[in-house]
Amino acid sequence: MALDSKAIISRFQDYLRINTVQPNPDYTAAADFIISQAQSISLLYQSIEFVQGKPIVLLKWTGSDPSLPAILLNSHVDVVPFEAEKWDHPPLGADIDGEGRIYARGSQDMKSVGMQYLEAIRKLVASGYKPLRSVYVSFVPDEEIGGADGVGRFVESEIFKSLSIAVVLDEGLPSPTESYRVFNGERIPWSLQIKAVGQPGHGSKLYDDSASENLTKSIESMMRFRASQFDMLKAGLKPDGGVVSVNMVFLKAGTPSPDGFVMNLQPSEAEAGFDIRIPPTADLVALEKRLVEEWAPVARNMSYQLWRFDQNLSGKQLLTANDDSNPWWGLLQNAVNEAGGKTSEPEIFPASTDSRYFRKAGLPAFGFSPISNTPSLLHDHNEYLSRSEYLKGIDMYVSIIKAYTTYSSP
Numbered sequence: 468m469a470l471d472s473k474a475i476i477s478r479f480q481d482y483l484r485i486n487t488v489q490p491n492p493d494y495t496a497a498a499d500f501i502i503s504q505a506q507s508i509s510l511l512y513q514s515i516e517f518v519q520g521k522p523i524v525l526l527k528w529t530g531s532d533p534s535l536p537a538i539l540l541n542s543h544v545d546v547v548p549f550e551a552e553k554w555d556h557p558p559l560g561a562d563i564d565g566e567g568r569i570y571a572r573g574s575q576d577m578k579s580v581g582m583q584y585l586e587a588i589r590k591l592v593a594s595g596y597k598p599l600r601s602v603y604v605s606f607v608p609d610e611e612i613g614g615a616d617g618v619g620r621f622v623e624s625e626i627f628k629s630l631s632i633a634v635v636l637d638e639g640l641p642s643p644t645e646s647y648r649v650f651n652g653e654r655i656p657w658s659l660q661i662k663a664v665g666q667p668g669h670g671s672k673l674y675d676d677s678a679s680e681n682l683t684k685s686i687e688s689m690m691r692f693r694a695s696q697f698d699m700l701k702a703g704l705k706p707d708g709g710v711v712s713v714n715m716v717f718l719k720a721g722t723p724s725p726d727g728f729v730m731n732l733q734p735s736e737a738e739a740g741f742d743i744r745i746p747p748t749a750d751l752v753a754l755e756k757r758l759v760e761e762w763a764p765v766a767r768n769m770s771y772q773l774w775r776f777d778q779n780l781s782g783k784q785l786l787t788a789n790d791d792s793n794p795w796w797g798l799l800q801n802a803v804n805e806a807g808g809k810t811s812e813p814e815i816f817p818a819s820t821d822s823r824y825f826r827k828a829g830l831p832a833f834g835f836s837p838i839s840n841t842p843s844l845l846h847d848h849n850e851y852l853s854r855s856e857y858l859k860g861i862d863m864y865v866s867i868i869k870a871y872t873t874y875s876s877p
């Protein structure tokens with residue numbers, strides 16, 4: 468391998484080895500590392516702490532025409548936890564196997580992308596290229612836990628408003644095929660807890676309206692709804708982001724028997740939690756009606772708590788345009804093509820990313836991780852990215868950043 472590729476890969480490994488695992492990410496170590504990278508390519512940098520201990524590291528490559536709005540390349544610094552003993556390689560080791568696969572939590576989601584932005588800029592700087600508009604690169608905390616203290620605070624700030632951003636790039640998903648996936652919207656996340664109450668009683672007694680029975684009826688109804696959505700996905704009638712997903716992620720009732728034998732107390736409370744994701748085009752009012760009438764009806768002694776990220780959103784904020792009205796889409800496609808890649812038609816991201824905050828602030832945002840021919844292993848065991856895909860991705864960003872910063876319309 469060429470010497471410069473070796474150095475590029477070893478910088479990626481260094482970043483992967485920093486422990487930024489939720490719920491206790493070492494943001495200080497990551498910020499120090501990012502700032503040292505910024506210094507080595509002469510970018511301006513600042514660390515902004517809207518919330519103590521949760522810095523947003525913001526880098527700037529200044530364009531020659533300050534009147535043009537800037538572009539923002541965003542990545543989150545935190546990663547999700549792992550079960551190390553179930554991996555074939557240490558999740559913070561960044562080991563490389565015989566096929567050139569780099570194993571680490573964050574290798575796909577999304578420490579790769581953050582470092583690829585920087586490597587692309589490093590190459591452009593070295594080649595003597597001068598951008599017309601400024602490029603900001605943000606390294607943000609807490610995406611994996613909802614982003615409220617990260618991009619949520621950032622987009623609301625005066626600092627952010629003063630940046631005058633025209634377009635944002637953020638994470639996408641790996642593609643198992645040759646074409647890169649691009650996302651221009653996301654499903655809306657709901658987090659639902661339902662609770663049933665009922666009479667306690669002897670385990671041998673049959674009676675109506677126990678907490679367990681009431682909760683079970685709700686779960687059955689939700690699972691029927693889940694199956695109807697899943698069937699459309701399995702039949703290929705809808706894409707990943709086109710159906711409502713409902714998954715039970717928490718279940719609690721009663722007291723387990725200490726010795727595994729007799730359990731004879733019917734509980735007076737039973738609870739379940741659900742991760743629900745809704746396509747932006749779905750009828751939210753109808754879904755809420757279903758929740759109130761079928762999933763948590765007062766008539767069955769049920770109550771619920773709903774956390775939802777869809778308040779005060781207009782349709783325009785949910786989807787980034789992918790037609791002629793949005794020049795950034797055409798520029799992105801062309802730039803990827805010119806670098807020898809292909810893009811698919813934009814999709815709805817099945818989960819959530821920080822893009823939703825940018826879109827909510829009225830900005831166009833594309834979800835794009837330059838990872839093709841690779842299985843999606845986000846949040847999975849043995850997450851990896853091959854050396855060659857990583858290097859190819861850098862070339863994609865070289866091309867994209869060039870296209871975006873050469874484009875001269877305001």
Ligand SMILES: CSCC[C@H](NC=O)C(=O)O
Nearest residue numbers: 610611612613656818819
């Ligand atoms: C709903 S806010 C949590 C954000 C999180 N993002 C990545 O996995 C997700 O669960 O989609």
Ligand SMILES: [Zn+2]
Nearest residue numbers: 576577610638
């Ligand atoms: Zn991510």
Ligand SMILES: [Zn+2]
Nearest residue numbers: 547576611845
């Ligand atoms: Zn993630």
